[in-house]
Amino acid sequence: MWLLNSSIGKKVVMSLTGLFLILFLTFHMSMNLVAIFSAEGYNAVCEFLGANWYALAGTAVIAAGAVLHILFALWLTYINRRARGKDRYKVSERPKEVEWASQNMLVLGIIVVIGIALHLYQFWFKMQFNEITGILPEVNPHDGYALIAETLGNPIMAVIYLVWFAAIWFHLTHGFWSAIQTLGWNNKIWLSRWKCISNIYTTILCLGFAVVAIYFGFIA
Amino acid sequence: MEKNINITLRIWRQKGPKEKGAFKEYSLQNISTESSFLEMLDVLNEQLINNGEDPVVFDHDCREGICGMCSLYINGHPHGPDEDVTTCQLHMRKFNDGDVITVEPWRSAGFPVIRDLMVDRSAFDKIMQAGGYISVNTGGVPDANAIPIPKANADEAMDAATCIGCGACVAACKNGSAMLFVSAKVSQLALLPQGRIEAARRAKAMLSKMDELGFGNCTNTGACEAECPKNISITNIARLNREFIKAKLKD
Numbered sequence: 001m002w003l004l005n006s007s008i009g010k011k012v013v014m015s016l017t018g019l020f021l022i023l024f025l026t027f028h029m030s031m032n033l034v035a036i037f038s039a040e041g042y043n044a045v046c047e048f049l050g051a052n053w054y055a056l057a058g059t060a061v062i063a064a065g066a067v068l069h070i071l072f073a074l075w076l077t078y079i080n081r082r083a084r085g086k087d088r089y090k091v092s093e094r095p096k097e098v099e100w101a102s103q104n105m106l107v108l109g110i111i112v113v114i115g116i117a118l119h120l121y122q123f124w125f126k127m128q129f130n131e132i133t134g135i136l137p138e139v140n141p142h143d144g145y146a147l148i149a150e151t152l153g154n155p156i157m158a159v160i161y162l163v164w165f166a167a168i169w170f171h172l173t174h175g176f177w178s179a180i181q182t183l184g185w186n187n188k189i190w191l192s193r194w195k196c197i198s199n200i201y202t203t204i205l206c207l208g209f210a211v212v213a214i215y216f217g218f219i220a
Numbered sequence: 221m222e223k224n225i226n227i228t229l230r231i232w233r234q235k236g237p238k239e240k241g242a243f244k245e246y247s248l249q250n251i252s253t254e255s256s257f258l259e260m261l262d263v264l265n266e267q268l269i270n271n272g273e274d275p276v277v278f279d280h281d282c283r284e285g286i287c288g289m290c291s292l293y294i295n296g297h298p299h300g301p302d303e304d305v306t307t308c309q310l311h312m313r314k315f316n317d318g319d320v321i322t323v324e325p326w327r328s329a330g331f332p333v334i335r336d337l338m339v340d341r342s343a344f345d346k347i348m349q350a351g352g353y354i355s356v357n358t359g360g361v362p363d364a365n366a367i368p369i370p371k372a373n374a375d376e377a378m379d380a381a382t383c384i385g386c387g388a389c390v391a392a393c394k395n396g397s398a399m400l401f402v403s404a405k406v407s408q409l410a411l412l413p414q415g416r417i418e419a420a421r422r423a424k425a426m427l428s429k430m431d432e433l434g435f436g437n438c439t440n441t442g443a444c445e446a447e448c449p450k451n452i453s454i455t456n457i458a459r460l461n462r463e464f465i466k467a468k469l470k471d
Contacts, residue, residue, distance in 0.1 A: 005431075006428060007437040007438070012465060076437045076439075080396065080397070082434070082436075083395060083435055083437075084329065084396045084436065087327050089296065091295055091322040091324070093295070094443070095392075095443055095446035097442055098441050098442050102439065105439065177440075181457065181458050182461055184461035184465055186455055187455050188453060191458075
């Protein structure tokens with residue numbers, strides 16, 4: 001199977017799962033924004049995406065995408081470190097054309113994963129997981145608004161979330177165009193266009209997330 | 221303006237592929253800023269030979285930036301701090317009096333050190349043998365203008381063909397990937413009608429040879445393009461990806 005055996009195949013898996021996760025983040029961000037405007041509206045979204053079969057199927061697909069992305073990242077990084085050889089350069093300078101994020105995708109990814117673990121514990125565990133298992137009877141799984149207000153109402157937590165969003169921003173500014181490049185959808189004209197689109201899209205995405213954290217942490 | 225400078229060199233010395241290497245420092249006095257980097261190393265070697273020491277081994281051949289033999293990772297950059305030139309085209313005017321210059325070999329699992337600063341780049345030859353050519357029947361030479369080629373394609377193929385196979389891309393890549401080299405060699409043929417016929421087979425064969433020889437996976441940092449003495453564009457890598465994915469989807 002070329003997706004597993006060849007270097008480009010493995011990277012195609014990284015690209016497709018990465019782009020899929022960006023799409024997921026886009027939906028997630030749009031739904032979060034509802035919380036600023038209307039508590040009932042946000043809770044309606046929470047109820048709609050509770051523990052229905054389609055929400056569960058969707059969650060499974062997203063989880064599979066994230067797990068594949070992480071596993072392939074670790075696998076590729078292992079091969080890359082081996083390919084670099086045992087001896088490291090004594091003096092090495094990053095050329096000014098090279099983005100910092102592009103050489104630190106794994107580190108950024110690890111920060112993102114830690115954030116995901118925290119986020120799943122604070123929200124998913126008390127909402128979807130709670131609805132299926134009834135593990136926390138005192139928490140209403142459909143009152144997402146109250147959960148946000150309680151969790152992000154703590155300014156320290158809001159700042160932690162903002163740091164997380166910053167890591168996602170760095171990860172995606174490189175990841176977005178890099179995925180397109182790996183899929184071969186690039187040329188001399190589109191190279192700079194894709195980089196620009198990456199930056200703009202990622203900035204809008206992360207600002208959308210950040211606005212909610214700032215609103216609940218410092219304004220509401 | 222010509223002047224003379226005194227420098228300290230910190231050079232990687234390694235007796236053989238299996239031996240452990242280490243840095244050794246040498247001071248050089250009165251080096252003309254007009255001299256090239258390799259001429260400066262020649263001065264050093266003459267000094268070493270006169271002192272009865274082993275000269276520093278380094279690769280070089282044409283010394284005019286076209287053969288792809290010279291290498292050297294100088295002060296953190298393949299082919300040194302100057303842009304778009306090979307080491308043999310680097311001049312001492314890029315350095316200042318009193319500088320400490322660190323000179324290392326290409327470091328990559330695909331390019332094992334033979335001795336001192338010389339590495340084994342035969343992996344590139346193996347990749348070329350896997351498919352970096354067009355199969356032609358010998359016979360009468362066809363007319364050059366019998367196959368029309370769009371100017372833009374011809375230009376881009378020519379740009380890709382300027383790759384001299386020096387290996388700076390692998391040396392610069394944090395993943396030790398040879399994608400820029402392979403993509404340039406795939407592109408220079410894939411863009412032309414004569415090379416188009418075998419394009420799918422070529423992309424698959426050269427890439428799998430590259431993977432087999434232990435080069436890493438491209439993460440699109442662009443360090444290869446930034447350090448390439450011939451300015452090969454990473455859009456060639458996108459073309460290689462495209463050719464490879466298309467070929468695999470067709471299979």
